[in-house]
């Protein structure tokens with residue numbers, strides 16, 4: 218039963234992911250992305266990581282994508298009529314493809330990523346306490362780093378939207 | 389010269405907003421229990437004030453004579469051209485043959501009428517009156533045109549004991565001039 | 568007799584959905600009646616069913632109350648012509664009403680509506696799915712409801728729905744934050760050290776056998792309530808609809824059944840919102856602060872279960888009344904006022920509130 222669900226949801230996730238890349242209409246793309254997030258949440262549920270699943274829906278599908286849609290609508294992005302692909306696009310796609318190949322190869326070939334069962338943390342399921350303790354002890358550094366990255370992004374956005382002069386004063 | 393009217397600065401309580409909401413809520417809560425002020429229309433009817441200008445109608449005098457002499461003044465004055473009159477003559481053997489004319493057809497299109505009351509104002513015979521009737525409805529355009537019968541049915545009788553035409557006839561028979 | 572548990576669940580789910588739909592229908596009636604009473608009108612008072620309406624005294628009384636009105640209301644939605652304008656994006660146009668109703672009905676699954684105490688004193692929650700992350704699940708799924716509004720606005724391909732959709736999305740993002748932060752003190756208290764960690768709505772309701780959370784966390788309750796109004800798009804926050812400026816906002820182009828879905832969706836959201844507020848802040852099915860059904864000695868068996876459900880529904884109806892009462896009292900905010908209230912008043916206030924309660928709870932935990 219679980220296997221069947223896993224295959225269903227992973228297929229949906231992959232199909233929707235491909236849809237994101239291929240769709241020319243930005244709103245379609247956003248909707249596909251939501252589909253991906255939702256099916257990933259379903260896979261989390263199958264892994265008994267209920268908390269993660271719910272957070273996935275709450276944060277990504279519920280908030281981030283609403284923001285995406287908001288921006289798409291506000292900017293009124295039209296269907297991009299077959300633009301000439303720039304050099305950056307080529308470089309980015311080559312790098313992306315390379316990463317994809319490396320990743321797939323490493324999963325398929327090597328045993329190295331198979332962690333010993335004992336080393337895996339207990340599936341915390343829905344209980345939040347172990348989750349919280351882990352987050353603020355073992356994984357404190359990654360969390361802080363992520364937060365710092367987000368802070369940088371935020372300051373960047375503020376700087377961009379304020380349109381500062383070269384000397385730093387606001388226009 | 390522009391006048392700037394200063395708004396009264398809000399007090400702290402008003403700025404907090406919630407107390408003001410509570411005040412508003414209490415007002416509406418009191419309203420909740422008050423008797424409705426509306427009429428339940430088909431059963432309860434409003435009292436029509438005096439001088440109300442409802443649907444224009446034709447009236448007869450107390451003897452049952454139709455007062456309209458189809459002079460067509462109302463047809464001319466009617467701003468939206470709602471009135472359509474076909475004049476006819478009064479038969480020789482009638483008591484009122486000397487009036488000479490009466491409407492053969494008299495249609496008022498209520499989809500056009502704007503209830504201005506000009507027809508009532510202009511009528512030399514006081515034959516057309518805007519009365520209390522206020523609700524006109526129908527399923528077709530045709531139904532919304534009031535013909536002569538309908539107009540007399542709506543209008544009824546004007547209790548005016550003046551009888552101008554009878555007096556005219558009498559004075560003419562006595563050989564006198566007008567009146 | 569043995570039943571397949573999945574089938575039993577389906578039957579329960581169907582029952583709950585039917586109940587919610589009926590509640591929605593009568594919520595619409597209540598809205599119409601309350602609005603008319605507040606405005607000094609009579610409201611719907613004509614529709615009568617042939618047989619029940621014919622009973623002397625009772626029949627006319629029910630007819631005057633408009634009890635039979637929801638039926639023709641619903642039929643009207645079903646049988647009117649369903650217009651799909653030529654300029655819309657058909658797929659999303661049809662998807663949008665479904666998207667706005669489905670999340671509301673999904674969240675019902677985790678909302679407990681009563682308790683059943685067996686003879687041995689075992690407490691069984693009356694809920695479709697008693698999941699541990701109940702509250703988060705509820706927030707997560709109900710936040711998906713905004714897609715219905717946004718997509719409706721976008722796919723209608725005309726300016727008023729579009730503006731409505733944009734406003735709805737902006738408002739949603741702004742108030743979800745404050746809403747989430749404002750319930751954190753409640754969760755802090757329920758999950759305080761030494762207690763079993765939980766986000767289960769049933770446990771949260773059960774934890775209010777003494778003070779109700781609305782009493783000792785009034786600020787949280789108020790912020791949550793305001794955000795609830797915003798999230799359900801109710802006046803004074805009905806930016807998405809605002810019929811005086813945007814015709815009728817996101818559902819301007821909708822007619823008949825699709826419009827009916829939006830309509831029911833709004834009321835379903837309100838009902839769920841009222842349930843959640845009752846569970847989080849108004850003590851769930853505890854009749855009075857410090858008085859539980861257990862202290863009254865009326866918690867056992869079917870009677871106790873019925874009583875708990877009744878109390879819960881009563882509180883929920885009171886909340887629904889509040890929703891409507893506020894709607895017919897307050898004028899709508901301007902859009903910029905909505906944004907300012909959300910970002911520069913409610914959010915800082917809720918964060919300050921969180922910090923204050925974190926300190927208080929820490930003090931209570933360490934000192935006592």
Ligand code: SF4
Nearest residue numbers: 466501502504505507
């Ligand atoms: S009331 Fe005015 S519009 Fe109506 S018939 Fe008389 S003159 Fe015409």
Ligand code: SF4
Nearest residue numbers: 456457459460462511
């Ligand atoms: S109603 Fe009066 S104004 Fe009109 S045609 Fe008759 S007499 Fe003349």
